[in-house]
Amino acid sequence: MTDERTRILVAEDDRRLAAMLEQLLRSEGYEVVLAHDGQAALHAVLTRPFDLLLFDRGLPVRDGLDVLEALRAQGNAVPALILSALGNPSDRVEGLTRGAEDYLAKPFDIDELLARLRVLRRKSAAPTGGLAVPGGVLHPQRHQVDLGEGRTVVLSERENDLLAMLARRPRQVFTREELLDSVFADADDTGVVDSYVHHLRKKLGRECVLTVRGVGYALGRLP
Structure with a gap:
């Protein structure tokens, strides 16, 4: 379980997978907000605070990496994990280059996904000096x-x-x-x-x- 209520945006157009992720993350103590296309994901992040972002790459309307790049250009630094069927090294490099903190290929292991999200949350919450x-x-x-x-x-x-x-x-x-x-x-x-x-x-x-x-x-x- 998470130590505190962590709000995560799950941007996934596969509604069955999105529902599974929502149920899984809620059972782990997360507050989950769903978006099923890139434009809805962008609007959600621009209108309310989040602690973590979990983005599919191939979102309709607007690609997940395009959304993430737009957020980074505006100074939004919320940690993001890309979850994508595109798992070649070049795909992962592109995702990390365009602003993701982590990248996990589908199909994925549930325990690994949860562990990676916990690491991202600890990093974002840890105090730091400049x-x-x-x-x-x-x-x-x-x-x-x-x-x-x-x-x-x-x-x-x-x-x-x-x-x-x-x-x-x-x-x-x-x-x-x-x-x-x-x-x-x-x-x-x-x-x-x-x-x-x-x-x-x-x-x-x-x-x-x-x-x-x-x-x-x-x-x-x-x-």
């Missing part, structure tokens, strides 16, 4: 960089983990292999590290991550 990064402060548990004057940038899980690793040791230069092993353990090509550095620079500016030629990457210079 880490200095060029131009702002990273709050790892919120996957968010505060830039000052009310401006924020929301990061995907992998962007967040990569920047946090650099920020926790701002004077250290990490090789691509070290970053691959620590942040991208499910990948086997250091090119994914370069891709996520590119994503971070697009969101936060080129100065946020420093390239050390012949070695790897380090946090950009702090003021």
Whole structure:
């Protein structure tokens, strides 16, 4: 059971599966709100607070990843788990890149789903201090960089983990292999590290991550 009443939005167009998930999650102590298409899911999140989001990817009207990306662009950082029949590595990478904290392929194990949701809830509820990064402060548990004057940038899980690793040791230069092993353990090509550095620079500016030629990457210079 959850330790407190946790409100979760379940966006799933398969009504039989949605009803099963609703019954399962209610039995675990969650407050469940259902949406059966992407537009309804977007409207729900924009009009009431949620603690967790559980999205199917192939929603009618508006794709689940499009909805999630729109929410992240507006600064909404509610942790999201994508539940999808598309389970190839490239599908999972796309889901995580576009703002999901976790990705689980259908068919899924119920105990694994519940465990992943508990982990997301603990992460979102845990207190956190900020880490200095060029131009702002990273709050790892919120996957968010505060830039000052009310401006924020929301990061995907992998962007967040990569920047946090650099920020926790701002004077250290990490090789691509070290970053691959620590942040991208499910990948086997250091090119994914370069891709996520590119994503971070697009969101936060080129100065946020420093390239050390012949070695790897380090946090950009702090003021």
